Amino acid sequence: MQTITIGSHTFEKTAALAPMAGVADASYRLLAKEHGAVLLVSEMISAKGLCYDSKGSAELCRITETERPMALQLFGSEPEFIARAAAMVQEYNPDFIDLNMGCPVPKVVNTGAGSALMKTPDLAAECVRAAVKESSVPVTVKMRIGWDADHINAAEFAKAMETAGAAAITVHGRTKTQLYSGNADWSQIAAVKRAVSVPVIGNGDICSAQDAAAMYAQTGCDLVAVGRATYGNPWIFKEIDSYFKGIPYTPPTPEERMEMMLRHIRMIVEGSKKPPEIAIREARKHASWYMTGHFGAAAFRARCYNLSSYEEAERLAEDFLEVNKE
Ligand SMILES: Cc1cc2nc3c(=O)[nH]c(=O)nc-3n(C[C@H](O)[C@H](O)[C@H](O)COP(=O)(O)O)c2cc1C
Numbered sequence: 001m002q003t004i005t006i007g008s009h010t011f012e013k014t015a016a017l018a019p020m021a022g023v024a025d026a027s028y029r030l031l032a033k034e035h036g037a038v039l040l041v042s043e044m045i046s047a048k049g050l051c052y053d054s055k056g057s058a059e060l061c062r063i064t065e066t067e068r069p070m071a072l073q074l075f076g077s078e079p080e081f082i083a084r085a086a087a088m089v090q091e092y093n094p095d096f097i098d099l100n101m102g103c104p105v106p107k108v109v110n111t112g113a114g115s116a117l118m119k120t121p122d123l124a125a126e127c128v129r130a131a132v133k134e135s136s137v138p139v140t141v142k143m144r145i146g147w148d149a150d151h152i153n154a155a156e157f158a159k160a161m162e163t164a165g166a167a168a169i170t171v172h173g174r175t176k177t178q179l180y181s182g183n184a185d186w187s188q189i190a191a192v193k194r195a196v197s198v199p200v201i202g203n204g205d206i207c208s209a210q211d212a213a214a215m216y217a218q219t220g221c222d223l224v225a226v227g228r229a230t231y232g233n234p235w236i237f238k239e240i241d242s243y244f245k246g247i248p249y250t251p252p253t254p255e256e257r258m259e260m261m262l263r264h265i266r267m268i269v270e271g272s273k274k275p276p277e278i279a280i281r282e283a284r285k286h287a288s289w290y291m292t293g294h295f296g297a298a299a300f301r302a303r304c305y306n307l308s309s310y311e312e313a314e315r316l317a318e319d320f321l322e323v324n325k326e
Helices: 026-034 047-051 055-059 079-092 114-119 121-134 154-164 186-195 209-219 235-245 254-271 276-289 297-304 310-323
Strands: 003-006 009-012 070-075 096-101 139-143 169-172 200-203 223-226
Touching: 026 254, 047 055, 047 070, 047 079, 070 079, 079 096, 079 121, 096 114, 096 121, 114 121, 121 139, 121 154, 139 154, 154 169, 154 186, 169 186, 186 200, 186 209, 200 209, 209 223, 209 235, 223 235, 254 276, 254 310, 276 297, 276 310, 297 310
Parallel strands: 070 096, 096 139, 139 169, 169 200, 200 223
Antiparallel strands: 003 009
């Protein structure tokens, strides 16, 4: 099995979980890890929020030992805050600090952070240098391919981040203005790979083991990261792992899907500090994703969005299996 090394960690060249705010929380990451994700990343954490003692931001920094190796991802556009936040998160012992230079959300971009940093490469490089100075672990960068179709600067930008001290670079093959529409442009990931000598993690539109293999082949990237295709589907990591190891892979049965859905809901509810009837709301979207592609999924999805107790989820699973008998 081929491997890559970032800092002191060596990874099999299978697949990492892409960071997803509001989705890839600790329960989600643990399931991904259990199914073979080789690297996990936290939800994005506001550098300024951490510096101003935001409880929510600090909560996002928690790492359980089973999640390792794991990166904590910071966002911000002011090197002073990035530096302070990088110093503050050391107490959580992250394996990496990742800097978000790809988020397209207006609230983030309007402060000059996330993908807006791709328009200000000098400031972005300063942020990297600030983090590197304060961090005892490698600092990595996650970027897009540019701001819009007329401003694609993936290769130069990545090179500048490498020069500033980035130890690896993840590239989501879309521009900021594309958001999540259209196809990811993998040729730009290949361009980044040619431009830098640090490991490149390719990302965007991997929905199967075949897609992962195609991404490796077309871009020469060192690792791939999977985002949305993991919704209700932690098995995708097993699928990718099996593919590269030549092990036969059998997709989950409807029974296995429902067992995993219920386990995922229990993990969310038990891991939450909120009362169960509130915590279950966090589980609704995840529950609906486990139904995707199955008979009656649309109707079940509506029921998922009204889930108010674990017992209701159990009944939902029973009904789902009833209409999805082999
Ligand atoms: C709901 C959601 C939340 C996301 N949150 C983050 C984030 O916090 N940090 C980040 O760098 N990227 C974030 N992303 C982008 C993903 O990491 C990834 O780059 C993107 O979804 C493309 O990969 P995919 O086609 O495999 O989904 C998010 C994406 C989604 C859909």
